Amino acid sequence: xxxxxxxxxxxxxxxxxxxxxxxxxxxxxxxxxxxxxxxxxxxxxxxxxxxxxxxxxxxxxxxxxxxxxxxxxxxxxxxxxxxxxxxxxxxxxxxxxxxxxxxxxxxxxxxxxxxxxxxxxxxxxxxxxxxxxxxxxxxxxxxxxxxxxxxxxxxxxxxxxxxxxxxxxxxxxxxxxxxxxxxxxxxxxxxxxxxxxxxxxxxxxxxxxxxxxxxxxxxxxxxxxxxxxxxxxxxxxxxxxxxxxxxxxxxxxxxxxxxxxxxxxxxxxxxxxxxxxxxxxxxxxxxxxxxxxxx
Amino acid sequence: xxxxxxxxxxxxxxxxxxxxxxxxxxxxxxxxxxxxxxxxxxxxxxxxxxxxxxxxxxxxxxxxxxxxxxxxxxxxxxxxxxxxxxxxxxxxxxxxxxxxxxxxxxxxxxxxxxxxxxxxxxxxxxxxxxxxxxxxxxxxxxxxxxxxxxxxxxxxxxxxxxxxxxxxxxxxxxxxxxxxxxxxxxxxxxxxxxxxxxxxxxxxxxxxxxxxxxxxxxxxxxxxxxxxxxxxxxxxxxxxxxxxxxxxxxxxxxxxxxxxxxxxxxxxxxxxxxxxxxxxxxxxxxxxxxxxxxxxxxxxxxxxxxxxxxxxxxxxxxxxxxxxxxxxxxxxxxxxxxxxxxxxxxxxxxxxxxxxxxxxxxxxxxxxxxxxxxxxxxxxxxxxxxxxxxx
Numbered sequence: 001x002x003x004x005x006x007x008x009x010x011x012x013x014x015x016x017x018x019x020x021x022x023x024x025x026x027x028x029x030x031x032x033x034x035x036x037x038x039x040x041x042x043x044x045x046x047x048x049x050x051x052x053x054x055x056x057x058x059x060x061x062x063x064x065x066x067x068x069x070x071x072x073x074x075x076x077x078x079x080x081x082x083x084x085x086x087x088x089x090x091x092x093x094x095x096x097x098x099x100x101x102x103x104x105x106x107x108x109x110x111x112x113x114x115x116x117x118x119x120x121x122x123x124x125x126x127x128x129x130x131x132x133x134x135x136x137x138x139x140x141x142x143x144x145x146x147x148x149x150x151x152x153x154x155x156x157x158x159x160x161x162x163x164x165x166x167x168x169x170x171x172x173x174x175x176x177x178x179x180x181x182x183x184x185x186x187x188x189x190x191x192x193x194x195x196x197x198x199x200x201x202x203x204x205x206x207x208x209x210x211x212x213x214x215x216x217x218x219x220x221x222x223x224x225x226x227x228x229x230x231x232x233x234x235x236x237x238x239x240x241x242x243x244x245x246x247x248x249x250x251x252x253x254x255x256x257x258x259x260x261x262x263x264x265x266x267x268x269x270x271x272x273x274x275x276x277x278x279x280x281x282x283x284x285x286x287x288x289x290x291x292x293x294x295x
Numbered sequence: 296x297x298x299x300x301x302x303x304x305x306x307x308x309x310x311x312x313x314x315x316x317x318x319x320x321x322x323x324x325x326x327x328x329x330x331x332x333x334x335x336x337x338x339x340x341x342x343x344x345x346x347x348x349x350x351x352x353x354x355x356x357x358x359x360x361x362x363x364x365x366x367x368x369x370x371x372x373x374x375x376x377x378x379x380x381x382x383x384x385x386x387x388x389x390x391x392x393x394x395x396x397x398x399x400x401x402x403x404x405x406x407x408x409x410x411x412x413x414x415x416x417x418x419x420x421x422x423x424x425x426x427x428x429x430x431x432x433x434x435x436x437x438x439x440x441x442x443x444x445x446x447x448x449x450x451x452x453x454x455x456x457x458x459x460x461x462x463x464x465x466x467x468x469x470x471x472x473x474x475x476x477x478x479x480x481x482x483x484x485x486x487x488x489x490x491x492x493x494x495x496x497x498x499x500x501x502x503x504x505x506x507x508x509x510x511x512x513x514x515x516x517x518x519x520x521x522x523x524x525x526x527x528x529x530x531x532x533x534x535x536x537x538x539x540x541x542x543x544x545x546x547x548x549x550x551x552x553x554x555x556x557x558x559x560x561x562x563x564x565x566x567x568x569x570x571x572x573x574x575x576x577x578x579x580x581x582x583x584x585x586x587x588x589x590x591x592x593x594x595x596x597x598x599x600x601x602x603x604x605x606x607x608x609x610x611x612x613x614x615x616x617x618x619x620x621x622x623x624x625x626x627x628x629x630x631x632x633x634x635x636x637x638x639x640x641x642x643x644x645x646x647x648x649x650x651x652x653x654x655x656x657x658x659x660x661x662x663x664x665x666x667x668x669x670x671x672x673x674x675x676x677x678x679x680x681x682x683x684x685x686x
Contacts, residue, residue, distance in 0.1 A: 010367055010376040035407040039393055039400070046395040046436075114387040115408045116367045187317045289370035292363065293308065 014289060017282040022118075029118050036125035041132060052136065059085055059137040063144050077208050078248040082150055085141045086242035087205040087235040090163070093134040094171050094231065095196050101126035101175035102182045102189050109295040119288035120281070123179040127172060145242065153244030155259060162263060163237030166270040170230050173277040176284040183287075183294050203231045209239065210252035230269045237266045297379070298460050298491040299342040299365060304374035306335040306360050306515075334360040336515040337374070342460075342508075344379070347482075347492040349506035349523055351499065351530050357515040358495045362386065362462050365493070380459030380491070383410050387464075388449025394438035398429060401437050402452055409456040419455040426477070427451035447474060454481040460491045472564055479505070499527045531659075534599075547655035551587045551645045554580040554622070558641070558663045568666040571636055575663075577627040579643055583620060589648040590617045592625045597659060599638030606632075611648050636667045 026033075045051040066081040077083050104122040105112060112119065145152060182188040204212055216223035226232065239254050240246075240262055246254045255262070309329035335357045342348045350358045363369040365376050366384035391408050392401045402423060406416040416423075424433055427447040437445060482505060485492055496502060502509050502523050509526040511519040511533075519529040557565045559576040569575050577594050593609035608627055610617060617623060640659035646652060 006380065008367070008378045008382075010364065010371060010378075012371050012373050014370070031407045031413055035404045039391075039396060039404055042400060043393055043395045108391075110387075111391050111408070113368070115390045116382075116384060117408060185317060292368045293370075 014286040017278075017285040019278065019281075022120075022281075022285065026118055026120060026124075029121060032117055033121050033125055033128065036121065037128040037132065040125060040129045044129075055133050055136050056140050059089065059140045059144075062088070063140075076251065077253050078251060079150055079243070082141070082145060083208070083239065083243045083253065084206060085144075086238045087203075089134060089137050089141060090167055090235055090238045091200065091203065091205050091231070092137070093130050094167060094234075095200070096133065097127040097130035097171045098175050098178065099189075099192065099196070100129065101171075102178035102192055105179045105183050105291055106186070106189075106295065112295055113292045119291055120176070120284065123175045123284075124172075127168070127175060130171075131168070141242070152242075156240050156242075156244045158241075159237050159259065159263060159266070160241040162266045162270070163234055163241060166230070166237070166266050166273065167234045169270055169277060170234065170273040173273045173280050176277075177280045180284045180287045180291075183291055199229070199231065202226065202229060203235050204239075205235055208251075208253045209236055209255045210246075213255055214252075230273070233262070233265045233269045237262060296344045297341045297377075298344040298346075299379075299493065300375075300377040301338055301340050301361070301365065302375045302377075304335055304338040304361070304364060304376060305333065305372050306357075306364055306369060307372040308332045308334055333515050335364070335371075338512070338515070338517055340510055340517065340520060342491060342493055344491055345486075345489040346507040347486055347494065347505055349502035349509035349526070350493065350495045350512065351497070351502060351509060351526065352512035352518070353533075356512040358512055359386070359464055360515075361512065362464050362493065362495055366462055378460065381410070382460040382462065383456045383458035384462040385409070385453045385456075385464065386462070388446055388453060390449075392437055392445065392449070395436055397435060398433040398437055398440070398448055402433070402448065405449065405452050406455070409453065410458060411452075411456055415457075423448075423451045423455050426454065450474075450478060454478065458490070460493070461485060462493045462495075464495045465497065472566060475566075499530060503527055545655075545657050545660070547645065547653045549655055550585040551581060551583045551590055551654040553643055553645060553655050553657055554582050556580070556641070556643055556657070556661055558661065568664045569632070571665050571667050572631045572633065574628065574630050575632065577629065577641060577643075579625045579627075580622065581625060581645060582622050586619045587647070587654065588619065590654070591646050591648040592617070593644045593646070594627055595642040595644070597640040597642065598634070599640055599662065605634055605639070616648075632665060634665065636665045638662055638664050 041052070045054065048054065050057075062085055063081045066084055070077075070080045101123040104126045105119060108122050111117075112122075144150075178188055178192060212226065216226060236255055240259070243254065246252065246256055308331075310332045338357070338361060340348075350361065352358050360369065362384060363386065364371050365378065366382065366386070368384070368386075389401070389405055391404055393404070396404070399420075402420070403413070403416055406419075406423075407413070411419070424430055427444075427450070429444060429448055429451075432440065432444065437448070440448070479501075482492065482494075486505070494502070494506065506523045508521065509523040510517055511526050511530050513533065518533070519526045555578075557578045558569075559565055559578050560567065560569055561574045579592055579594070581590070581592060583590070591609050591611045593607060595604050595607040597604050606629070610625060639662070641661040641663070642656070642658050643660070644656045645654040646656075647654070
C-alpha cells in the first residue's frame with residue numbers, strides 16, 4: 001500500500017487545469033499511454049505477415065515511383081522525391097494524429113464510461129501512434145538521402161528538431177479540443193476531413209514553395225493569409241532541413257529566406273502553439289469530467 | 296478513519312428525447328428542452344477504512360452511478376466525495392480488451408488501466424494465468440476465447456490489483472460455482488489485508504455474509520443504511536412489493552421446522568440460473584422438534600414480477616403420510632417449468648394435514664431465475680442417451 005495516503009475530493013466544480021500537477025498525474029499513468037500505443041500498433045499489424053514493414057513500404061514506394069516518374073515527366077523540381085517526402089511525412093504525421101486523435105475519445109467510449117484514467121491519454125495515444133509511423137518513415141527517407149548520395153545539408157539540418165517540435169506541439173494543440181468537441185458534435189470529425197483536404201493543398205507539399213512566393217508577390221493580403229498557416233512554416237522547415245537547397249540547378253524551389261528568419265518563424269509557431277496548447281488543454285480538461293456522460 | 300466520505304451527493308442526467316449529436320440538429324432544435332433525471336439525490340454515507348460496504352437496490356436505483364461518482368468517472372451535480380487512499384474501480388471485467396490481441400497482451404493492457412504497473416503485472420502474471428486457468432491459451436488472440444474464458448481472465452486480473460480501496464460492481468456474479476468460490480476467497484483475503492471494499496451486488500446473501508455495513512438505494516436516495524442483515528431484510532420487503540411493515544417473512548409454532556431449502560438444478564448445482572423447461576428439484580430438509588403426527592410439506596412458486604402464484608404442491612396431494620420422524624428430506628421434482636423467463640419466489644410451508652395449523656412457514660424466502668438460453672455461451676452439459684438396437 002502507498003506510504004503516503006492521498007486524499008482526493010470530487011465536487012460539482014469542473015476541474016481547473018494546474019499544469020504541473022496534471023503533468024505528474026499523466027506521468028503516473030504513462031503505462032496506460034504506452035500500452036495503448038502498443039495496442040494500436042499491434043492491432044494495426046495484427047494478422048499481417050510483414051507487420052511494421054508495411055509502414056516502411058509506404059515511403060519506399062513513394063520514393064521509387066517518383067524517382068521513376070520524374071525521369072519521364074519533368075516535375076520542375078530537381079530531386080523531387082526528397083522534396084516531396086520531406087514535407088509529406090510531416091503532413092502525414094499531422095493529419096493522421098489529428099484525424100485519429102479527434103475520434104479517440106468517441107472510439108474508446110466504453111473505456112471512458114467504465115474506467116477512470118486521465119482522458120488526455122486517449123488523444124495522446126493517437127498522436128503517439130502517428131509519431132511512431134513518422135519516425136519509421138523518416139528513417140527510410142534519411143537512408144534514401146544518404147544512400148543515393150543526395151547528402152545532408154549541415155547547417156540546414158539544425159532546423160529539423162525545431163520544426164519537429166513545432167509540428168508536435170501544434171498537432172497536440174489542435175487534437176485536444178477537437179477530441180473534446182467531437183464527443184458532443186460528431187460533425188467535427190467530418191468537417192475536419194474536408195478541411196484537411198483543403199489544408200493539404202494550401203501547404204507547399206507537392207508543389208515547390210518558390211512557386212507560391214512567385215505567385216503571391218505583390219498580393220500582400222493573400223500572402224499574409226497563406227503564411228498564417230502554421231503548417232507552411234513547419235513543412236518549409238522540413239524542406240529546408242532535409243531538401244536543403246533554396247535554388248537547385250538554377251530552379252528556385254524553396255522560399256528565398258534566410259535560415260535565421262525561418263528559424264524565427266518556427267520559433268514563433270512553437271511559442272504560439274504552446275500558449276494555445278495551455279488553453280486547449282484547459283478546455284479539454286474541464287470538459288473531460290463529462291465525457292462519460294455524453295458518450 | 297473514513298476511506299470514502301459521500302456528502303449530499305446528487306447526480307442529474309440530462310435526458311434528451313433526441314439528443315442533438317450534430318450541429319445542424321443543435322441549430323434547428325434550439326428549443327428542445329432536456330428532461331432532468333436525478334440518478335442520485337442527497338446521498339450521504341461513510342465507508343470506514345478496512346471495512347466492506349454493500350450497496351444494494353433495484354436496477355436503476357443509482358448504485359452504479361454512485362460508484363462512478365466515487366471513482367471519478369462521473370462528475371457530481373452537487374455534493375462532495377472525499378477519498379483517502381489509492382482507488383481502483385472494477386465496473387467491467389476486461390475493460391479495454393481487444394479481440395485481435397493475445398490473452399497476454401490484453402492482460403497487460405487491462406492491468407495498466409486498473410493501475411498496475413508493468414513490474415507489478417510481470418510479478419503477478421503467473422498468478423493471474425493460474426487463477427484464470429488459462430495456461431494454454433495466453434498466446435491466443437482473445438477473439439478465439441469463449442465468453443467464460445474472457446470473464447475468467449478479466450476477473451483474474453482484477454483480483455490482482457492491490458489498491459487501498461476497491462469498488463466492485465456486480466462482477467462477483469460470474470463464472471461457475473467453483474470460480475465464484477475462488478473469487479469470494481479473494482475478497483476475504485482483501486478484507487484480511489485491511490483493504491476497503493465497496494460492493495454493488497444483487498446477491499443479498501453475499502451481502503450478509505461478507506459485508507460489515509450496507510446501504511440500500513431506491514430511486515437515487517438512501518432508503519436504508521446500517522447492519523447488512525437489516526438492510527437486506529428491508530430490501531426483501533421492497534422486492535416483494537410489501538409496503539406493509541407487518542409482513543412476516545417467517546412464522547409458525549415450530550414443532551416442526553424447515554432446516555434447509557435448496558433449489559437443485561439438473562446439473563446438481565444449487566445456484567445460478569435455470570434453463571427454461573429444464574428439470575429442477577426443490578429440496579426441503581425438515582426436522583421435528585416435537586413429535587408431529589400428520590405433517591404436510593408444501594411449496595408455492597410465485598412470479599417475481601407480479602407475486603402471482605404459478606405452481607404449488609403438497610406432500611399430501613402426492614399421497615405421502617410423513618408420520619413421526621427426526622429429520623427427513625423432501626424433494627419436489629419439477630419437470631419442465633414452462634413459465635416465462637424471469638425471477639420466481641418460493642414459499643415453503645409446514646402444516647398439519649387435518650387442522651391446517653402452521654408449524655413453520657417461510658414466505659417468499661427463496662429466489663431463482665429462469666432463463667431462455669445459457670447466459671454464458673460455453674459448452675453446456677447436455678446428457679445424451681445412446682441406444683443401439685438390433686434390426
